[in-house]
Amino acid sequence: MTAGGAGAGGTASVGAGGSDAAREQEAQEIAGDLGGFVLARGEVDRASARREDPDWITAAWADDRTRVLVLDEGQALIRFGDGAAELVLVPPAQAPEGVRFLLGTDADGTAYFGVVGPPGGLGAGALPPPGTDMAAPEPGVRPASLRQAATLLGDRDAGLFTHAVALANWHERHTHCPRCGALTVPAPAGHMRRCPVDGSEHFPRIDPAVIMLVTDDEDRCLLARNRMWPPRRVSILAGFVEAGESAEQAVAREVREETGIAVSGIRYVGSQAWPMPQSLMLGFRADAGPGQQIIVDDEEIAEARWLSRAELAAEVASGELLLPPPVSIAHQIIQSWYGGPLPGTW
Numbered sequence: 335m336t337a338g339g340a341g342a343g344g345t346a347s348v349g350a351g352g353s354d355a356a357r358e359q360e361a362q363e364i365a366g367d368l369g370g371f372v373l374a375r376g377e378v379d380r381a382s383a384r385r386e387d388p389d390w391i392t393a394a395w396a397d398d399r400t401r402v403l404v405l406d407e408g409q410a411l412i413r414f415g416d417g418a419a420e421l422v423l424v425p426p427a428q429a430p431e432g433v434r435f436l437l438g439t440d441a442d443g444t445a446y447f448g449v450v451g452p453p454g455g456l457g458a459g460a461l462p463p464p465g466t467d468m469a470a471p472e473p474g475v476r477p478a479s480l481r482q483a484a485t486l487l488g489d490r491d492a493g494l495f496t497h498a499v500a501l502a503n504w505h506e507r508h509t510h511c512p513r514c515g516a517l518t519v520p521a522p523a524g525h526m527r528r529c530p531v532d533g534s535e536h537f538p539r540i541d542p543a544v545i546m547l548v549t550d551d552e553d554r555c556l557l558a559r560n561r562m563w564p565p566r567r568v569s570i571l572a573g574f575v576e577a578g579e580s581a582e583q584a585v586a587r588e589v590r591e592e593t594g595i596a597v598s599g600i601r602y603v604g605s606q607a608w609p610m611p612q613s614l615m616l617g618f619r620a621d622a623g624p625g626q627q628i629i630v631d632d633e634e635i636a637e638a639r640w641l642s643r644a645e646l647a648a649e650v651a652s653g654e655l656l657l658p659p660p661v662s663i664a665h666q667i668i669q670s671w672y673g674g675p676l677p678g679t680w
């Protein structure tokens with residue numbers, strides 16, 4: 335694929351929803367040439383069979399080769415270097431008290447755990463609201479969030495951090511039994527909470543959300559600004575899957591509700607966790623038929639419009655438009671349509 339990418343993107347739009355070859359190319363663009371989804375990486379085996387083995391959990395925690403990722407307000411200590419970063423992991427003896435969960439084991443047999451330490455334990459402050467532009471990381475060791483650090487982390491660390499943030503957020507937000515209201519108790523491996531009153535077992539919750547790049551008959555991309563976002567920030571449309579709804583139905587409904595556009599040719603392009611606090615982002619592309627008028631919903635969306643590749647490149651270069659951060663699935667999907675790297679804010 336060329337840096338300009340017009341050829342690749344143009345091919346991908348052939349026909350209603352694209353041919354098999356075009357769809358394969360779309361998938362390859364996202365998975366390969368542009369680096370794939372930042373939070374869909376990992377090298378550590380989740381070792382799910384060990385979760386039911388409390389003796390193994392106890393032994394692994396007693397082993398000083400075990401490594402622990404300590405979280406504070408959704409952040410972890412990160413060692414930032416020149417264009418790269420790594421997690422600062424500690425042996426169990428140096429980990430604080432807190433809810434603990436098994437993250438997995440690596441090929442060398444090292445076990446990894448996460449621990450939710452006391453607030454402020456790492457010196458992390460509260461995170462800014464979603465959509466806030468953040469400063470790019472500078473070299474040094476300090477607490478940082480997934481959003482700030484993930485693109486700089488290697489596969490192992492990106493996977494551990496994503497997994498740990500997801501479990502930490504679940505424990506923090508699901509402390510009580512949904513049946514009787516009693517305080518639940520984490521199982522030794524930290525992947526389940528049990529109610530001591532009625533014995534019910536509760537597992538991590540995930541909210542599926544769809545995010546979709548819609549193109550028109552001129553292969554222009556539909557970008558919108560959410561009312562909650564700062565001026566100039568735009569992205570592709572997204573929304574939560576509702577109860578009793580398929581992901582594809584959610585794509586069509588959200589696009590229609592937010593912009594009045596009817597779509598067809600809905601196709602899945604990939605997913606990544608977005609554990610802030612508990613989403614799974616399901617990425618799609620879809621086609622808008624010709625002759626449709628954009629009518630924004632005035633609730634969630636402030637403005638929406640079609641952009642050609644040339645218009646997008648020019649407006650991003652001039653600073654008129656700001657794209658979502660590279661850690662987001664939105665950024666990767668926009669790049670896959672564009673056909674090359676695009677700058678995004680942190």
Ligand SMILES: [Zn+2]
Nearest residue numbers: 511514529532
């Ligand atoms: Zn209960």
